[in-house]
Amino acid sequence: MTEKENNSFNLVCPPIIRDKKNIMLGHGSGGLLTHELINTTFKKIFTNPILDEGNDGALINLPVKKGKLVVSTDAHIVSPLFYPGGDIGRLAVSGTVNDIAMMGAKPLYLTASFIIEEGFPVESLEKIASSMKIACEEAGVVIIAGDTKVTEKGKGDGLYISTTGIGWLPEGRNIQGQNALKGDAIIISGTLGDHATAILQARGGLGFQSNVTSDIAPLNKMLEELIKQVQDIHVMRDPTRGGLGTTLVEIAKQSNVCIQIEETNLPIKKEVKTVCELLGFDPLYMANEGKVVIILPEEKCNKALEILQKHKYGQNAVRIGTVIDNKQSRVLLRTPLGSNRVIEMLMGEMLPRIC
Amino acid sequence: MTEKENNSFNLVCPPIIRDKKNIMLGHGSGGLLTHELINTTFKKIFTNPILDEGNDGALINLPVKKGKLVVSTDAHIVSPLFYPGGDIGRLAVSGTVNDIAMMGAKPLYLTASFIIEEGFPVESLEKIASSMKIACEEAGVVIIAGDTKVTEKGKGDGLYISTTGIGWLPEGRNIQGQNALKGDAIIISGTLGDHATAILQARGGLGFQSNVTSDIAPLNKMLEELIKQVQDIHVMRDPTRGGLGTTLVEIAKQSNVCIQIEETNLPIKKEVKTVCELLGFDPLYMANEGKVVIILPEEKCNKALEILQKHKYGQNAVRIGTVIDNKQSRVLLRTPLGSNRVIEMLMGEMLPRIC
Numbered sequence: 001m002t003e004k005e006n007n008s009f010n011l012v013c014p015p016i017i018r019d020k021k022n023i024m025l026g027h028g029s030g031g032l033l034t035h036e037l038i039n040t041t042f043k044k045i046f047t048n049p050i051l052d053e054g055n056d057g058a059l060i061n062l063p064v065k066k067g068k069l070v071v072s073t074d075a076h077i078v079s080p081l082f083y084p085g086g087d088i089g090r091l092a093v094s095g096t097v098n099d100i101a102m103m104g105a106k107p108l109y110l111t112a113s114f115i116i117e118e119g120f121p122v123e124s125l126e127k128i129a130s131s132m133k134i135a136c137e138e139a140g141v142v143i144i145a146g147d148t149k150v151t152e153k154g155k156g157d158g159l160y161i162s163t164t165g166i167g168w169l170p171e172g173r174n175i176q177g178q179n180a181l182k183g184d185a186i187i188i189s190g191t192l193g194d195h196a197t198a199i200l201q202a203r204g205g206l207g208f209q210s211n212v213t214s215d216i217a218p219l220n221k222m223l224e225e226l227i228k229q230v231q232d233i234h235v236m237r238d239p240t241r242g243g244l245g246t247t248l249v250e251i252a253k254q255s256n257v258c259i260q261i262e263e264t265n266l267p268i269k270k271e272v273k274t275v276c277e278l279l280g281f282d283p284l285y286m287a288n289e290g291k292v293v294i295i296l297p298e299e300k301c302n303k304a305l306e307i308l309q310k311h312k313y314g315q316n317a318v319r320i321g322t323v324i325d326n327k328q329s330r331v332l333l334r335t336p337l338g339s340n341r342v343i344e345m346l347m348g349e350m351l352p353r354i355c
Numbered sequence: 356m357t358e359k360e361n362n363s364f365n366l367v368c369p370p371i372i373r374d375k376k377n378i379m380l381g382h383g384s385g386g387l388l389t390h391e392l393i394n395t396t397f398k399k400i401f402t403n404p405i406l407d408e409g410n411d412g413a414l415i416n417l418p419v420k421k422g423k424l425v426v427s428t429d430a431h432i433v434s435p436l437f438y439p440g441g442d443i444g445r446l447a448v449s450g451t452v453n454d455i456a457m458m459g460a461k462p463l464y465l466t467a468s469f470i471i472e473e474g475f476p477v478e479s480l481e482k483i484a485s486s487m488k489i490a491c492e493e494a495g496v497v498i499i500a501g502d503t504k505v506t507e508k509g510k511g512d513g514l515y516i517s518t519t520g521i522g523w524l525p526e527g528r529n530i531q532g533q534n535a536l537k538g539d540a541i542i543i544s545g546t547l548g549d550h551a552t553a554i555l556q557a558r559g560g561l562g563f564q565s566n567v568t569s570d571i572a573p574l575n576k577m578l579e580e581l582i583k584q585v586q587d588i589h590v591m592r593d594p595t596r597g598g599l600g601t602t603l604v605e606i607a608k609q610s611n612v613c614i615q616i617e618e619t620n621l622p623i624k625k626e627v628k629t630v631c632e633l634l635g636f637d638p639l640y641m642a643n644e645g646k647v648v649i650i651l652p653e654e655k656c657n658k659a660l661e662i663l664q665k666h667k668y669g670q671n672a673v674r675i676g677t678v679i680d681n682k683q684s685r686v687l688l689r690t691p692l693g694s695n696r697v698i699e700m701l702m703g704e705m706l707p708r709i710c
Binding site (some may be wrong): 025030031034056062068069096145147150155157167169237246273 | 356379380381383384385386387388389390408409410411412413414415416417423424425426427428429430431434451455457458460464466467468469470483500501502504505506507509510511513515517519520521522524530531567592593596597601609640642660671682699700701702703705706707708
């Protein structure tokens with residue numbers, strides 16, 4: 001066959017051979033196979049009145065109270081798709097739910113678009129969708145719209161999921177990156193680097209066994225309780241890609257403040273420390289998916305810690321530092337010897353495809 | 356080097372060699388390179404007060420009038436990224452804007468998440484972002500949140516973009532797939548299959564030159580005018596993937612009606628007809644990206660056609676059929692000889708990666 005003949009041949013509609021176990025290009029055609037996949041997998045698992053309408057757009061009624069809408073979006077390309085403590089489905093829901101929650105808002109709705117590589121097992125897709133459903137239930141959100149596309153084999157990596165979250169910010173709440181003030185205390189809700197370590201382990205890159213599982217979790221319920229009981233929170237942010245170091249530099253720049261954290265106070269699991277020492281990683285830059293940095297007035301710090309520590313996702317919450325100046329836009333790490341190291345944003349890429 | 360040594364080597368943070376012309380894995384790290392890319396490309400091009408805040412979530416105020424929110428999401432994986440009449444950027448904006456507009460809603464905001472393959476030229480990314488910006492301006496929407504992830508070379512195909520749209524549906528409007536009624540007229544806003552033909556041509560799959568360009572366009576302004584002047588519209592839907600045939604079957608099922616269309620009335624460009632005849636494609640299943648099917652009471656049909664035909668995206672609008680029965684959930688195509696062919700949803704995949 002000449003190249004041209006071969007080309008034309010590929011363009012003609014192939015006979016339908018249904019592969020019930022694996023995703024075919026036809027599942028992204030928008031035609032019958034797409035409808036079947038949506039009905040037998042996504043709609044079956046995610047079923048709710050808004051999604052089930054089946055129109056081009058999902059219709060939602062908003063709370064009647066005054067407030068603002070909060071919108072956030074994330075693409076998820078984590079490799080591998082399944083890892084100790086989670087999978088891309090739990091990640092896609094929790095990551096976006098957390099971004100909404102960081103603004104002090106209540107996550108309500110999610111959209112999800114799936115880019116699936118031809119040949120991907122339908123069973124894995126169902127497992128991931130079920131994991132999304134469980135995370136949605138935990139967070140109290142529903143998936144109201146979706147889209148499915150299929151790429152040729154070799155043009156993806158199994159599955160990519162993009163999620164967009166919509167939340168409601170009640171009037172009077174103002175929790176943003178620019179609100180840190182001199183004197184504020186800085187809290188981290190738990191240990192650093194668990195997610196990155198779990199991913200490393202799943203990739204077989206450690207060369208030894210570790211028991212660290214990903215911390216991935218929707219934090220909105222814990223944070224809602226915190227906000228209700230400690231009203232005066234200035235900043236919340238989840239230190240995901242780029243880790244705590246990058247997140248603090250972002251906040252220092254947005255608020256134009258100088259942040260000082262104490263190296264000895266940073267909560268890091270022994271196994272994570274070992275991994276970092278062996279591989280030359282810095283836990284300050286390792287990704288977390290179920291942690292939050294909270295910046296609030298010093299006098300509220302103990303109450304906040306008490307509330308967080310009662311919650312399963314905040315048991316190891318601890319104060320790690322202070323906003324020491326209303327200028328400079330920088331982050332200092334005080335070492336056990338008392339010297340200060342300037343923390344910059346993560347340079348380059350420590351570990352790609354982390355979330 | 357043994358395999359294990361090689362593995363460990365890859366895990367250690369590589370020295371930063373900045374490639375200013377191409378996307379590096381570090382651009383997806385969430386660290387410094389990500390911030391630089393966002394600031395020098397995305398924020399520079401998409402700048403608006405909501406996006407520029409730079410928090411985890413975008414804050415939006417909603418219209419004070421009564422109504423509902425309409426939300427829609429799409430993943431875009433079109434290949435090639437640039438084609439006659441458009442590119443993935445114009446597609447990502449128009450596709451989502453149109454889904455919102457099909458509900459009779461006014462598109463207001465978009466989110467965009469980018470999955471970029473390592474090595475992708477920054478210049479192409481800027482070209483695509485600029486094209487998105489132009490389409491946003493035409494549609495009257497702004498991009499309020501985004502995300503950037505980078506996959507290793509060979510795990511993507513240049514660029515995938517997922518967009519989510521948020522629109523506002525004023526109270527009293529009810530345009531949905533389940534509203535078609537016996538006696539309604541069916542309009543198509545223009546010629547069929549232009550987008551699919553343009554993609555085919557760009558892939559070099561035609562074996563000859565054609566002058567067909569993609570019809571890709573945001574239709575919301577035209578449809579807003581139509582709704583204001585012809586209030587009683589029952590259904591609007593854009594026949595994208597799966598084409599007019601699949602779209603009509605979807606509507607027939609949702610409304611439980613029998614739809615009859617006239618083959619001789621289907622507007623198809625001569626070049627598209629030729630392509631279909633040569634390659635064995637059926638224009639009924641070819642994708643469109645700037646067309647809309649409108650179903651409305653017969654007595655409103657002429658006025659609607661008049662309004663559409665005045666608009667650049669509706670010049671070739673024509674009535675193509677009628678809802679002939681309030682049951683059966685099927686679509687009939689009346690041929691020039693007077694016989695009726697039952698139209699099913701697209702089976703398999705005619706042309707993958709079309710949108």
